[in-house]
Amino acid sequence: MSQDESITLYNWILQEFTTSRRAEFVNLIAPHIKLFFQPRDHVLDLCCGTGPISFWLEGQGAYVTAIDFAPYMIDLARQEAARLGSAVNFVQADVLSHPLPAEEFDLVVFLGNTVSDFSLQSFRRLSYKVKDALKPNKQFIIHYIDGLYSFIQGNYPKESIQQETPIRITRCFKGYLPETGAYIDVYKNEASGEVYEYTSYLYTPPLVRLAINESFKFEQSIVLTPRSFVDVFVKQ
Numbered sequence: 445m446s447q448d449e450s451i452t453l454y455n456w457i458l459q460e461f462t463t464s465r466r467a468e469f470v471n472l473i474a475p476h477i478k479l480f481f482q483p484r485d486h487v488l489d490l491c492c493g494t495g496p497i498s499f500w501l502e503g504q505g506a507y508v509t510a511i512d513f514a515p516y517m518i519d520l521a522r523q524e525a526a527r528l529g530s531a532v533n534f535v536q537a538d539v540l541s542h543p544l545p546a547e548e549f550d551l552v553v554f555l556g557n558t559v560s561d562f563s564l565q566s567f568r569r570l571s572y573k574v575k576d577a578l579k580p581n582k583q584f585i586i587h588y589i590d591g592l593y594s595f596i597q598g599n600y601p602k603e604s605i606q607q608e609t610p611i612r613i614t615r616c617f618k619g620y621l622p623e624t625g626a627y628i629d630v631y632k633n634e635a636s637g638e639v640y641e642y643t644s645y646l647y648t649p650p651l652v653r654l655a656i657n658e659s660f661k662f663e664q665s666i667v668l669t670p671r672s673f674v675d676v677f678v679k680q
């Protein structure tokens with residue numbers, strides 16, 4: 445996708461998640477995910493973005509269903525699937541409302557710190573949907589960044605230039621809402637004046653484990669980088 449003026453700021457933010465840009469992340473996380481499924485297993489990739497993990501899972505022999513609500517992401521994913529001859533079932537839908545088949549999946553993954561797009565209530569709701577969609581004794585794997593890490597280290601700048609050319613895009617921290625744990629960044633396209641408010645939610649490892657519903661048992665946490673974790677939960 446070219447970075448011309450027609451791209452919306454939301455899509456511009458999502459550009460970080462193209463398959464080529466996610467190659468390093470896939471390489472980092474793949475050995476940990478590999479332990480939790482077999483060839484021919486059915487795997488659900490929640491909030492798949494452009495599908496980097498979905499394609500890797502399929503490459504390992506899994507049958508993959510992948511859901512994301514951003515048309516831009518699913519379009520890129522389907523283009524890549526056509527290019528690769530992939531059979532991943534990419535679905536454009538909101539994971540909170542899209543009906544999932546009961547006890548269908550051998551593994552559900554929710555990666556790339558996507559939990560920070562979900563309020564605590566939404567994440568909990570999602571965890572109930574995942575419970576219903578998973579087969580018994582199967583895993584739900586969540587990868588996330590400790591949202592407090594950058595703040596505590598003092599390296600979360602209040603303002604930054606995200607891109608200088610071809611268009612200057614800036615980011616400004618607008619505020620934090622303690623009652624929901626939400627913090628808001630405002631992105632601005634300085635050429636067109638377009639403004640996009642991006643709301644994220646702060647999660648820390650204990651909060652992720654508290655938020656998930658009781659039908660999951662916490663199995664283990666893998667420290668992927670000093671500030672990011674891969675938590676493995678098993679359906680009871």
Ligand SMILES: C[S@@+](CC[C@H](N)C(=O)[O-])C[C@H]1O[C@@H](n2cnc3c(N)ncnc32)[C@H](O)[C@@H]1O
Nearest residue numbers: 491492493512513514517538539555556558561
């Ligand atoms: C941080 S990106 C991660 C993408 C991918 N998992 C990866 O690691 O490359 C988060 C993705 O979640 C999607 N998303 C956020 N909330 C969603 C929802 N309620 N339903 C479906 N997709 C959602 C966004 O469109 C975006 O593509």
